[in-house]
Amino acid sequence: xxxxxxxxxxxxxxxxxxxxxxxxxxxxxxxxxxxxxxxxxxxxxxxxxxxx
Numbered sequence: 001x002x003x004x005x006x007x008x009x010x011x012x013x014x015x016x017x018x019x020x021x022x023x024x025x026x027x028x029x030x031x032x033x034x035x036x037x038x039x040x041x042x043x044x045x046x047x048x049x050x051x052x
Contacts, residue, residue, distance in 0.1 A: 009045035011036070016047075 015021050015036045024031040039045070 009043045010050070011040060011043065011045040011047050012050040013047050014050065015039075 018036065020033050020035055021039070022028075022031040022033055040047070
């Protein structure tokens with residue numbers, strides 16, 4: 001199984017308020033400390049206001 005190319009990725013503007021975020025795969029043991037700017041660089045996602 002593979003991930004399709006050219007899928008749209010959206011990033012929630014509200015995480016920019018934090019130095020680091022901790023996305024996890026269902027458990028804190030699998031959390032990753034990462035900055036919002038690093039997420040943006042890695043995903044090439046589009047920043048949007050999810051609350052709108």
